Amino acid sequence: MIPYLSKEQVSAALPYASLIPALRVAFTQEISAPKRHAHSLSEEDNSTLLLMPVWQKQGHLGIKLVTVAPHNRDLPSVHAVFVLFDAQSGAPLALMDGEELTLRRTAAASALASSFASRNDSQHLLLVGNGSLAPHIAVAHCHTRAISNITIWGRSAEKSAVAAAKIRQHPECPADIHIHITEDLPTACGQADMISCVTTSQTPIVLGQHVRSGTHLDLVGGFKPDMREVDDALMRRATVFVDTYAGAMAEAGDLTQTLENGSLMRSAIVAELAELCAGTHAGRQDSQDITVFKSVGTAIEDLCAANLAWESWQKAAS
Structure with missing residues (x-):
């Protein structure tokens, strides 16, 4: 046995x-x-x-x-x-x-990508989504950036409160972390250094007009071509990293739909995790860039x- x-x-x-x-x-x-x-x-x-x-x-x-x-x-x-x-x-x-x-490997991959793609001074993380993955994502990001503030937005304030409690109780979470729950997503997007989207939405939730320059977006939830977490306007401004080219470019609606409609150019997808980890691509090039890490998961x-x-x-x- x-x-x-x-x-x-x-x-x-x-x-x-x-x-x-x-x-x-x-x-x-x-x-x-x-x-x-x-x-x-x-x-x-x-x-x-x-x-x-x-x-x-x-x-x-x-x-x-x-x-x-x-x-x-x-x-x-x-x-x-x-x-x-x-x-x-x-x-x-x-x-x-x-x-x-x-849950753990997905969160760890996002944190690994952030170590290359987010600004070194990133401190404020916005979680868009409050399901079972959200607390793991939050805690993992604290291991690669000095996160001091976490804001949670979700369609259910009650579920967001549960997610906040799980983050606070997590043994790997920094003791001095500040956690907030918001219903004002546009304002929260404009204040965050990093935005992690952890939803299965089929329509964009985070809009480019609300995201400031220098923000890193971690798109975790969508894993099929009909799923979207961000809009065309955001992808038009983004420098994109993926977990794997083969998976993300075939399965991620945030990429497949925007490549098809022309709001994202193939040249904007600059590296996959293997290239970042091997040092053949340095990651973020400019503190004002909007960077996106799109993952669909890899075995x-x-x-x-x-x-x-x-x-x-x-x-x-x-």
């Missing part, structure tokens, strides 16, 4: 202080991560099944199985499991809670996180 690593075990094994630098190394390694398989389960409620395989010749292989159900009310919208195998023998090694693994991140969790489990079991 292979071991099962629970949410709590995965969480303990993946502190951001370890996961973010591990991801930086992983993006420079030879890891095969084919484009994920996405299957629509129901167009009526926009539910999806995702299959994400990944492998490294000298090491491990794995696959993450993910269901996305945006209509959920009392349950998270995302459920997932990750299965880790030995790459040489093909033998299964462990089954892991994929939801916690996904490279999953395997990196699963390897850390497996190592932690082995140490605990020995």
